[in-house]
Amino acid sequence: MTTTRLIVLIFISTSICTIQVPAQETKLGDVSDGNRSTPVHLIDLYDEEGSLIRPGDEPMLPFSTRQTCLPCHDYHKISSGWHFNAANPDVPPGRRGQPWILADRTTATQLPLSYRNWTGAYQPDDLGITPLQFIQRFGRHMPGGSIGDDEERQAPENVMRWWVSGKLEVNCLSCHDAEQGHDQAEFDTQIRKQNFRWSASATSGFATVRGSAKDMPDNYSIYGSLLDDGRKIPPSVAYDKTRFNTQGKVLFNIVRQVPNERCYFCHSTKIITDESERWEFDEDVHLVAGMKCVDCHRNGLDHDMVRGYEGEAEEYDKPGAATLTCKGCHLGEDLSESPSAGRLGAPIPKHVGIPPVHFRKLTCTSCHSGPWPEENAYNIKTSRAHALGTHRVNRSDEALPHILAPVFVEQEDGKIAPHKMFWPAFWVQVEGGAVKPLDPEIVRPVAANFVERDTLGTGDWPDLTEQKIVAIMRGLVEGDSTLTPAYIAGGKLYSMTESGELSAEDHPVAEPYSWAFAHDVRPARQSLGIRSCGDCHASDSPFYFAKIGIDTPVASQNGTTKIMVDFQDTSSFYARLFGLSFLFRPALKIIVLAASAVLIMILFIYLLRGFSLFLQSNRD
Amino acid sequence: MNMFRVISTIGFLGVIAAIIYLNRAGGLTGLVVEIRRIRFGDFRRDSKRSVYVLGIASFIILILTGFLPILFTGNSVTGVALVLHVVAAPVFAVCIAIVGILWADSHRFEPGELRNRSGLVTEKKRGKSSKKQINSGGQKITFWLALVLSIVVMTSMILSMHALFGTHGQEVLLDLHRYSALFLVIACVASLCFGIGVKPVLKNQKTEDKIK
Numbered sequence: 001m002t003t004t005r006l007i008v009l010i011f012i013s014t015s016i017c018t019i020q021v022p023a024q025e026t027k028l029g030d031v032s033d034g035n036r037s038t039p040v041h042l043i044d045l046y047d048e049e050g051s052l053i054r055p056g057d058e059p060m061l062p063f064s065t066r067q068t069c070l071p072c073h074d075y076h077k078i079s080s081g082w083h084f085n086a087a088n089p090d091v092p093p094g095r096r097g098q099p100w101i102l103a104d105r106t107t108a109t110q111l112p113l114s115y116r117n118w119t120g121a122y123q124p125d126d127l128g129i130t131p132l133q134f135i136q137r138f139g140r141h142m143p144g145g146s147i148g149d150d151e152e153r154q155a156p157e158n159v160m161r162w163w164v165s166g167k168l169e170v171n172c173l174s175c176h177d178a179e180q181g182h183d184q185a186e187f188d189t190q191i192r193k194q195n196f197r198w199s200a201s202a203t204s205g206f207a208t209v210r211g212s213a214k215d216m217p218d219n220y221s222i223y224g225s226l227l228d229d230g231r232k233i234p235p236s237v238a239y240d241k242t243r244f245n246t247q248g249k250v251l252f253n254i255v256r257q258v259p260n261e262r263c264y265f266c267h268s269t270k271i272i273t274d275e276s277e278r279w280e281f282d283e284d285v286h287l288v289a290g291m292k293c294v295d296c297h298r299n300g301l302d303h304d305m306v307r308g309y310e311g312e313a314e315e316y317d318k319p320g321a322a323t324l325t326c327k328g329c330h331l332g333e334d335l336s337e338s339p340s341a342g343r344l345g346a347p348i349p350k351h352v353g354i355p356p357v358h359f360r361k362l363t364c365t366s367c368h369s370g371p372w373p374e375e376n377a378y379n380i381k382t383s384r385a386h387a388l389g390t391h392r393v394n395r396s397d398e399a400l401p402h403i404l405a406p407v408f409v410e411q412e413d414g415k416i417a418p419h420k421m422f423w424p425a426f427w428v429q430v431e432g433g434a435v436k437p438l439d440p441e442i443v444r445p446v447a448a449n450f451v452e453r454d455t456l457g458t459g460d461w462p463d464l465t466e467q468k469i470v471a472i473m474r475g476l477v478e479g480d481s482t483l484t485p486a487y488i489a490g491g492k493l494y495s496m497t498e499s500g501e502l503s504a505e506d507h508p509v510a511e512p513y514s515w516a517f518a519h520d521v522r523p524a525r526q527s528l529g530i531r532s533c534g535d536c537h538a539s540d541s542p543f544y545f546a547k548i549g550i551d552t553p554v555a556s557q558n559g560t561t562k563i564m565v566d567f568q569d570t571s572s573f574y575a576r577l578f579g580l581s582f583l584f585r586p587a588l589k590i591i592v593l594a595a596s597a598v599l600i601m602i603l604f605i606y607l608l609r610g611f612s613l614f615l616q617s618n619r620d
Numbered sequence: 621m622n623m624f625r626v627i628s629t630i631g632f633l634g635v636i637a638a639i640i641y642l643n644r645a646g647g648l649t650g651l652v653v654e655i656r657r658i659r660f661g662d663f664r665r666d667s668k669r670s671v672y673v674l675g676i677a678s679f680i681i682l683i684l685t686g687f688l689p690i691l692f693t694g695n696s697v698t699g700v701a702l703v704l705h706v707v708a709a710p711v712f713a714v715c716i717a718i719v720g721i722l723w724a725d726s727h728r729f730e731p732g733e734l735r736n737r738s739g740l741v742t743e744k745k746r747g748k749s750s751k752k753q754i755n756s757g758g759q760k761i762t763f764w765l766a767l768v769l770s771i772v773v774m775t776s777m778i779l780s781m782h783a784l785f786g787t788h789g790q791e792v793l794l795d796l797h798r799y800s801a802l803f804l805v806i807a808c809v810a811s812l813c814f815g816i817g818v819k820p821v822l823k824n825q826k827t828e829d830k831i832k
Contacts, residue, residue, distance in 0.1 A: 350786040596775050598721065
């Protein structure tokens with residue numbers, strides 16, 4: 001009995017010892033052999049089931065980026081990167097960034113949304129916006145992945161739709177495709193049609209996608225379904241057969257160094273001026289010098305991009321990121337044991353005549369980035385906020401959301417930095433003092449009865465009078481008597497009193513949402529302070545006193561403004577007083593220099609006298 | 621806590637100790653008497669005293685606005701304090717220049733004056749109101765030291781206002797300004813300490829004035 005037990009024990013322990021934990025598989029394309037040239041991507045196409053795609057297949061299926069790239073790249077690791085991890089609660093949100101802005105003219109809404117836990121931005125889930133709805137609205141400027149690739153996040157009521165639309169996988173081509181025929185705008189077109197699984201193929205330049213998954217019933221199968229409505233076209237893909245070689249492989253023009261144009265699709269900013277001719281604007285000085293966005297905004301296999309702000313290295317425990325900030329490249333960072341300044345040929349700035357306090361109070365971008373501040377902050381449009389670059393863009397300069405820049409705002413670290421800013425406007429439910437945003441879709445049917453149609457298609461605010469606001473609130477209460485609606489706009493909370501009148505009060509929820517920006521960087525000779533201290537310290541300088549329009553659809557509040565200093569930890573009185581002191585600065589310099597000269601002369605004279613007395617006493 | 625904050629804290633503790641000592645020894649009385657004697661019109665009749673008091677007043681403003689922020693918050697002077705600092709600076713500059721012109725001669729060193737250690741401090745028993753008796757060797761040293769430090773304080777700040785020095789140079793100038801200002805304060809208080817014998821002299825002078 002004992003012998004048997006011993007044998008069993010030896011067998012079990014031997015078995016345990018021989019069980020090997022499978023090592024993390026390193027994919028062919030994920031580790032460099034040291035050769036710096038770009039590998040040729042002549043590869044097979046695979047559909048989402050992992051089956052090979054060959055010309056003449058029936059039905060012809062779209063290629064899946066996951067399955068096509070998976071043989072050589074760790075898709076799972078890549079899809080945890082910054083562009084794809086917004087919905088992962090374990091990822092620290094980092095410095096507040098640009099949210100997705102739910103802009104809707106009918107409900108007079110511009111509401112900041114983000115899956116990241118940024119102060120002032122709302123979680124789409126809290127408004128009842130499902131991932132499917134979110135993608136349909138904002139997927140145009142998403143590179144796939146995230147909520148589009150996570151079955152667990154899908155709302156139960158949308159499960160069948162996901163079967164029809166397919167997953168919105170990470171579209172590697174959005175960034176890495178250097179092919180001239182790559183069409184990212186097509187991504188938006190397919191997203192709108194719920195053709196999620198077809199969207200990457202559609203952008204590729206060698207595939208054409210027709211039809212709309214949105215028109216298909218919930219029980220539609222991509223392998224063939226009978227449709228009761230012949231006018232509805234099922235989604236399908238057709239490849240350019242000449243792109244397949246004799247082995248059935250396709251050449252992708254994939255580059256590791258992402259071209260700037262790929263970044264620009266989602267990260268462009270248009271400054272709205274009276275003379276908005278494209279040729280009048282310059283690009284970021286770094287790009288003009290021949291650099292690429294990804295020279296600074298780098299990432300490893302995990303695709304965790306360096307955002308490039310000070311403090312990021314400590315926040316994410318990425319020491320290397322510190323060398324890629326403005327300071328890291330141009331001045332060197334303190335953590336490094338070896339010299340780190342001058343990366344990529346970055347010149348070391350002299351900052352002649354600039355008191356050191358400026359470097360403690362201001363970010364580099366304050367003086368060097370964005371448009372030169374003028375009397376009024378500019379209205380701007382951004383790719384993500386205004387769907388720039390897509391076929392559905394509203395080219396009107398008045399189109400919502402209304403974003404202002406540059407606004408010099410004091411950050412959490414105490415430094416002033418240029419920000420983009422907008423004033424949130426949305427309908428809320430007030431519950432015991434707490435304010436919770438209402439889904440605009442709840443408000444829309446009521447608001448549509450009172451808001452005039454946008455016949456000119458400007459996309460601008462509707463003319464929202466106080467009477468209309470009250471009427472909409474009453475309409476909402478009639479629809480749902482449990483509601484206590486209120487409206488947020490222009491920094492105020494509008495609510496209905498018991499007597500049925502509209503009252504307005506300042507409310508923290510109505511505070512403007514702002515996020516720091518760093519581009520476009522201007523040349524050194526166009527940086528603030530280049531002419532004189534008066535660039536910022538004049539008693540009317542835009543840095544402190546530029547007007548920031550309080551953007552609101554509420555007619556009675558139109559035209560009201562704040563000034564830049566209202567967003568800094570400085571009083572306007574002091575800013576003006578300090579500005580005035582610069583008027584007397586030349587006199588101050590003359591007086592103090594003259595006094596110094598007098599003292600030097602006195603010292604000189606008495607030193608000479610003392611010296612002569614010394615000589616005299618020695619002679620005696 | 622940066623180095624300058626530590627050093628200035630130690631320096632000011634010393635200054636406060638010296639002021640307490642002076643007060644107990646009655647050395648501040650002379651200064652108080654000087655201030656109390658000022659009346660409207662005095663500025664015209666007794667320009668020397670007026671300049672001295674104005675200089676002291678502007679110097680105190682500069683000390684308070686310049687050092688309080690660094691001592692209590694560790695930050696450089698900003699805000700309204702900075703404006704006050706900038707306003708008081710030219711007043712101090714003018715006053716120190718005039719004080720230099722008017723007092724330089726009375727603070728000349730005589731041959732062999734400093735050979736004797738006792739020559740550093742004004743002796744209380746010497747009650748004659750002679751300028752040479754008022755200004756002890758110690759006072760003379762601190763007077764000339766104060767002039768030198770004033771030049772450093774002023775020029776370091778004025779140079780930083782011109783586009784001459786880069787970031788490193790600006791930091792050096794700022795440090796120069798701060799440290800020289802700290803030593804200027806110490807030199808002035810030391811001057812008061814050395815001039816502790818001023819008190820009886822001024823008392824005598826006051827009596828003489830009354831008699832007149």
